[in-house]
Amino acid sequence: MSNRGQQQITRKIKQGHVDVDFDESALVVNYEVETVEVDERGAVLEVLDRKPEMRRIKIKALSPDKNMAQLAADIVDKCKYIHPSRVEEIEQLLIRLRKHHASASAQTPVAAPPPADERDNDNDRRRGGTRAGSRPDRGDADDGGNGGRGERGGERERDRERERAPKQKVDNLPPADMSELDEYLEMLYQVSGKSDREKEESLRTQERGTAMILKLCRNVMNLEQLIQNGTVMGALTRVLQEEFKKSLDLTFNIIRIFLAFSNFAEMHSLMANYRIGVLTMKAIEFEVKRSELREVERQDREKEWADELARAKDNGDDYPIIAERIKKIRIKEAQKQKVLVRKQDKLLFVSFYVLLNLAEDVNVERKMIKKNLIPMLMTMLQRNFEDLLILAVTFLKKLSMFEENKDIFKELNMVEVMARFLSCSSQPLITITLRFLFNLSFDKDMREQMLRAGYIPRLVQLLKTPAYRAKTLKLLYHLSVDDRCKSMMTYTEGVGILMGMVINFPQDLLAKELAALMINLSYNARICENMIGNRGLNLLMDRFADKRDPLLMKIIRNISLWTFNQQQEQESPELTYKYRGLWSPHIKILIEIMLEEDNHDLIVEILGCLANMTVYDLPATSNWSKLLRDYNLINFFSKFLVPGMAQNDVVLEIIILIGTIATDAPACSILAQGNLIPTLYQLMKDKSDDTEVLLQSLNCFDKLLYTQASREVVMYNTRIFADIIESLTHRSSAVRAMAEKMSEFVLENDRKPDGSIGQLGKQVIKRRFESYNKVWLANTQYEMSGAGAGGGGMMGYGDGNDRLLSAHEQEYGVMSSMEYLNDKVNNSMMGGNDWQGEGKYGGGGGGGGGNGRTYSRDLDDSDDMSPMRGRGGSSFGDADDHGWSSAAASAGGGSHGRK
Numbered sequence: 001m002s003n004r005g006q007q008q009i010t011r012k013i014k015q016g017h018v019d020v021d022f023d024e025s026a027l028v029v030n031y032e033v034e035t036v037e038v039d040e041r042g043a044v045l046e047v048l049d050r051k052p053e054m055r056r057i058k059i060k061a062l063s064p065d066k067n068m069a070q071l072a073a074d075i076v077d078k079c080k081y082i083h084p085s086r087v088e089e090i091e092q093l094l095i096r097l098r099k100h101h102a103s104a105s106a107q108t109p110v111a112a113p114p115p116a117d118e119r120d121n122d123n124d125r126r127r128g129g130t131r132a133g134s135r136p137d138r139g140d141a142d143d144g145g146n147g148g149r150g151e152r153g154g155e156r157e158r159d160r161e162r163e164r165a166p167k168q169k170v171d172n173l174p175p176a177d178m179s180e181l182d183e184y185l186e187m188l189y190q191v192s193g194k195s196d197r198e199k200e201e202s203l204r205t206q207e208r209g210t211a212m213i214l215k216l217c218r219n220v221m222n223l224e225q226l227i228q229n230g231t232v233m234g235a236l237t238r239v240l241q242e243e244f245k246k247s248l249d250l251t252f253n254i255i256r257i258f259l260a261f262s263n264f265a266e267m268h269s270l271m272a273n274y275r276i277g278v279l280t281m282k283a284i285e286f287e288v289k290r291s292e293l294r295e296v297e298r299q300d301r302e303k304e305w306a307d308e309l310a311r312a313k314d315n316g317d318d319y320p321i322i323a324e325r326i327k328k329i330r331i332k333e334a335q336k337q338k339v340l341v342r343k344q345d346k347l348l349f350v351s352f353y354v355l356l357n358l359a360e361d362v363n364v365e366r367k368m369i370k371k372n373l374i375p376m377l378m379t380m381l382q383r384n385f386e387d388l389l390i391l392a393v394t395f396l397k398k399l400s401m402f403e404e405n406k407d408i409f410k411e412l413n414m415v416e417v418m419a420r421f422l423s424c425s426s427q428p429l430i431t432i433t434l435r436f437l438f439n440l441s442f443d444k445d446m447r448e449q450m451l452r453a454g455y456i457p458r459l460v461q462l463l464k465t466p467a468y469r470a471k472t473l474k475l476l477y478h479l480s481v482d483d484r485c486k487s488m489m490t491y492t493e494g495v496g497i498l499m500g501m502v503i504n505f506p507q508d509l510l511a512k513e514l515a516a517l518m519i520n521l522s523y524n525a526r527i528c529e530n531m532i533g534n535r536g537l538n539l540l541m542d543r544f545a546d547k548r549d550p551l552l553m554k555i556i557r558n559i560s561l562w563t564f565n566q567q568q569e570q571e572s573p574e575l576t577y578k579y580r581g582l583w584s585p586h587i588k589i590l591i592e593i594m595l596e597e598d599n600h601d602l603i604v605e606i607l608g609c610l611a612n613m614t615v616y617d618l619p620a621t622s623n624w625s626k627l628l629r630d631y632n633l634i635n636f637f638s639k640f641l642v643p644g645m646a647q648n649d650v651v652l653e654i655i656i657l658i659g660t661i662a663t664d665a666p667a668c669s670i671l672a673q674g675n676l677i678p679t680l681y682q683l684m685k686d687k688s689d690d691t692e693v694l695l696q697s698l699n700c701f702d703k704l705l706y707t708q709a710s711r712e713v714v715m716y717n718t719r720i721f722a723d724i725i726e727s728l729t730h731r732s733s734a735v736r737a738m739a740e741k742m743s744e745f746v747l748e749n750d751r752k753p754d755g756s757i758g759q760l761g762k763q764v765i766k767r768r769f770e771s772y773n774k775v776w777l778a779n780t781q782y783e784m785s786g787a788g789a790g791g792g793g794m795m796g797y798g799d800g801n802d803r804l805l806s807a808h809e810q811e812y813g814v815m816s817s818m819e820y821l822n823d824k825v826n827n828s829m830m831g832g833n834d835w836q837g838e839g840k841y842g843g844g845g846g847g848g849g850g851n852g853r854t855y856s857r858d859l860d861d862s863d864d865m866s867p868m869r870g871r872g873g874s875s876f877g878d879a880d881d882h883g884w885s886s887a888a889a890s891a892g893g894g895s896h897g898r899k
């Protein structure tokens with residue numbers, strides 16, 4: 001790479017297509033090398049040169065049992081010219097290459113014996129020669145004089161090839177022509193004879209007729225003419241309905257014809273007229289029952305053979321002979337069963353394919369479900385034919401999009417059945433399984449079944465294969481909603497794999513699935529501990545400083561919340577907190593990025609992260625007061641606290657951060673300077689309807705009250721104590737709890753010289769009484785509406801005598817009901833009857849003093865409190881040692897007096 005001022009010359013690789021070289025058994029990777037000029041940000045300014053290149057990847061072995069998905073993944077990992085997203089494309093090319101080799105191997109042996117008797121043919125083989133018109137066998141060429149063994153090996157190889165190509169019978173038929181359609185129909189009307197041989201011949205004739213019609217269906221131009229021919233459709237449906245129990249091949253041919261029709265949605269209505277879906281489901285049901293019956297018969301035979309061997313073993317003499325005979329029978333039965341199962345799998349495949357196409361109509365799909373379609377598909381999942389498994393799971397995935405099918409899946413325990421496919425060697429099957437499970441994972445009960453079935457370790461293993469990562473991350477994200485999943489992840493290598501994916505993600509912004517999963521997992525304490533191991537936090541911060549990804553910052557914020565909780569749970573964090581210094585190198589970086597960025601989401605996450613920092617997380621040579629001065633954070637806070645300048649979440653995080661800073665006494669002195677605290681108070685008043693903003697504002701003021709400098713500003717520049725009293729009856733329990741805490745502080749400090757509670761403390765006591773006795777007040781409102789003062793019996797207290805308050809209750813401001821009623825009567829006499837309409841709590845007029853504010857209160861469950869300015873004012877008079885009011889001010893004072 002060379003530099004030219006601010007510009008650079010570099011080389012870039014542009015990927016091209018990948019081809020297959022069948023002759024050399026290799027993959028040909030095409031790409032272009034571009035010489036480009038880029039600026040300092042990496043943006044391409046000009047392409048200077050472009051040169052095509054090519055690389056060959058030779059494939060040494062492609063055996064039938066080779067795992068193509070794993071081989072493709074290995075090739076992509078080792079070849080830098082192939083992007084990881086092309087794993088599926090490489091796998092398909094490898095499959096094509098393997099099929100080509102298989103077909104080439106099948107054509108090399110002798111295709112058919114020469115037209116001669118068996119004896120001459122055997123003599124020629126023994127002599128090692130060949131007859132005219134025949135080709136030499138590989139066994140003869142390889143073995144020389146051992147031609148017999150070579151020929152027998154060739155025959156076995158040809159037998160295996162014939163098993164792999166069961167369609168040879170259909171391919172040997174003559175070409176089909178629409179002009180001969182009537183002849184093909186005549187074959188379908190073949191009448192069965194009485195003898196077994198005649199019945200067999202009749203079935204063979206019908207098979208041949210359906211095979212010829214099937215060849216006509218291979219031409220798309222014939223489909224419309226065939227389906228509109230009532231004679232053809234009637235004959236096919238009649239034969240299927242009558243003969244589907246007698247011949248697998250016949251049923252297979254007819255349903256393949258229907259499959260050709262079902263590929264076109266325009267033909268579905270015509271197929272419905274002939275009840276093709278019903279007939280197909282009957283054929284499937286019969287094959288399922290026949291398969292179950294064969295399994296029962298096989299088990300019975302195995303039991304009989306075991307009993308026979310046991311008897312022979314007791315006799316002793318005939319045991320070797322009987323054991324050899326039973327072994328041969330087992331091998332023969334197994335081969336026969338293998339052929340039958342293969343034919344049945346193919347029949348079931350085309351049958352379910354027809355149903356899948358017809359199920360595009362939702363009404364037809366519902367009818368299929370009523371006829372036990374889902375249990376049939378469940379039965380297919382027990383088989384081993386890959387194409388049938390892929391089709392069955394695809395069908396199930398389609399059905400899973402409707403909620404009414406979810407309960408059926410739950411009853412059939414579908415999740416446990418699907419677990420075995422996550423560790424198979426078929427990439428298409430794993431892919432469609434992940435998509436199906438993702439649909440199911442929206443249900444909480446299904447997620448619980450997945451966790452019980454041990455899905456987490458299996459899914460973690462799939463993360464190692466690039467082709468499965470995207471879908472696996474989505475599924476893990478849904479599972480991570482449950483806390484059990486987070487705990488189970490700690491027992492796997494999943495956290496390390498995910499951390500590697502986050503740190504080495506190729507794009508600037510993390511994929512949403514990956515980021516969302518890591519955010520969920522970072523709420524678990526053990527996972528956070530694993531994440532910061534091996535310099536994990538430093539690596540995350542290095543990536544964030546470079547990419548500035550908001551989602552990555554959210555992960556870092558959750559880690560900071562974990563360290564914050566660690567300190568809160570410890571009695572002496574200054575001694576036991578073991579992560580001191582973990583955040584020290586990153587505090588200033590976060591502040592600098594916050595001041596530079598204008599991304600709203602990014603600022604929110606950085607503010608939230610900084611709000612979780614305590615004095616034990618800050619650098620040893622710094623504190624909050626120094627950071628406030630060095631970075632002028634007061635102006636930054638004031639700018640965003642101006643109404644309308646920022647969204648609510650930014651404002652909320654700033655309030656929380658100010659509360660965190662207020663725990664540092666020197667920093668409170670800086671916060672008290674300027675207009676920040678009055679601005680914060682005004683913001684709380686403007687957003688009083690927002691419960692979270694109100695709660696965090698009260699928490700912030702509570703911390704500001706514990707330092708002398710900030711306490712004076714709060715006392716004399718705001719009316720926070722009136723809001724504390726008002727919040728004692730707030731609808732939110734958290735706000736009430738915070739107001740209770742602050743009111744305790746008021747009661748402790750608002751004392752007269754003689755030690756009695758001051759005027760503000762009395763207001764707190766009165767409002768506490770209203771909060772605790774809200775129901776009682778509502779019930780007695782009518783009875784008090786016309787009386788100045790009443791007995792206790794009228795209030796529902798029996799004899800009307802209030803109990804005496806204990807010294808502790810008197811000390812901490814507990815008011816009796818009679819004291820409250822007497823106070824209400826006095827206020828009513830002085831300032832009017834405040835039980836009518838608007839109730840004036842907080843003192844009367846002129847000479848009554850009070851806190852200078854009255855409140856309109858509706859005695860219902862809403863506890864809606866709206867402040868109203870009263871006639872009298874309250875001022876904080878001569879301050880005592882605590883800086884609090886020592887006596888009630890005179891009437892009309894209006895201003896806040898300070899000594």
